[in-house]
Amino acid sequence: MKDGERNARAHPEGDTPAILSQVKRTSIVDTVTEKLIALIETGAVKPGETVPKETDLMEQLGVGRSTVREAVRSLVVMGVLESRARRGTIVVSPTINNYADKVQSSVLTWALRDLYEVRALLEGEAAAKAASHVTEVQTENLRKLCAIIEKRIESGKPYFEENRRFHLAVADASRNSVLISTIKSIIGVMREHRERIMREDPAVQPQDTIDHREIVDAIAAGDSDGARDAMRRHLYFAAQSVPDN
Known part of the structure; x- marks a missing residue:
């Protein structure tokens, strides 16, 4: 050639x-x-x-x-x-909200733990793919979101929206449009529960900051397995906030 x-x-x-x-x-x-x-x-x-x-x-x-x-x-x-x-x-x-509405109505019969498990599987793979495709700009954005979340936690302010942006930024770096759309819908469905836990469970906040840093470090290092494991640990820990029936 x-x-x-x-x-x-x-x-x-x-x-x-x-x-x-x-x-x-x-x-x-x-x-x-x-x-x-x-x-x-x-x-x-x-x-x-x-x-x-x-x-x-x-x-x-x-x-x-x-x-x-x-x-x-x-x-x-x-x-x-x-x-x-x-x-x-x-x-x-x-x-498009019809899709989220269908999922929302199903929450009555789905355990929140099951939704967390689905998120762990999907977002774990998204993080793994992100480690292979992430750009310097996306990595810097993830680090900025981590810093913003930490500051809001330190000042006692709610951080659900920033947390949502962090998870969607990881998904976006995967470059898989179906993963991105599905993860966005599931996060929307779980919003009420997650917001309440962030306010009421003091153990969640410091763990979130640790987990987010581990996820970003693995993605930035191009460590797909590490990114997958870090994201799954993060969401499995979050699942522990769901009360037993």
């Missing part, structure tokens, strides 16, 4: 390095997913109707075919869209 060809492949979008394009990819898919959700929530595409063709979405949203497919796939997983033979992809739920 000639040097010119090699450089062209390494920089497929002009002067933008290929690795930078990969870093941006997850956020692009998320943006397209949000735009599709907006089409549904505004009634542009109603429940029971077929979503526009891939080529139409590509033109309308200004993205490539693979990005459109990933965004649609995410909404299928979340129960907002459904693929049907001979009809294509149709809208089955009016809003």
Whole structure:
């Protein structure tokens, strides 16, 4: 291969390095997913109707075919869209919140411990993938979130939102749009319980600061196994806050 060809492949979008394009990819898919959700929530595409063709979405949203497919796939997983033979992809739920609502209603029959176990499995893998894909900017953001959480704990202020941002930042670094969406939904479902525990259980706060630092250190070091184990330990400890029935 000639040097010119090699450089062209390494920089497929002009002067933008290929690795930078990969870093941006997850956020692009998320943006397209949000735009599709907006089409549904505004009634542009109603429940029971077929979503526009891939080529139409590509033109309308200004993205490539693979990005459109990933965004649609995410909404299928979340129960907002459904693929049907001979009809294509149709809208089955009016809003993205319908997915969280379905999960929320199921909490009555699911034990919170089970939800923590699901989070430990999913977020453990997200942390492991993050260790392989994280950028310096993302690592710095995670460290800043750790510092913010620690300051809020020291001053006795609530930190659920900062904690949520930390976990979603780890998920975002995994570059897996389905993991990101699913983790976000489950965290939303568990919000009330987690906020109460953060306020009422004094053991949770110092342990959170220790756990978060261990997770970030492992991710920054590129230690996938260590990141997975640290995240799972963190969430299994959190599960201990759930009272026995």
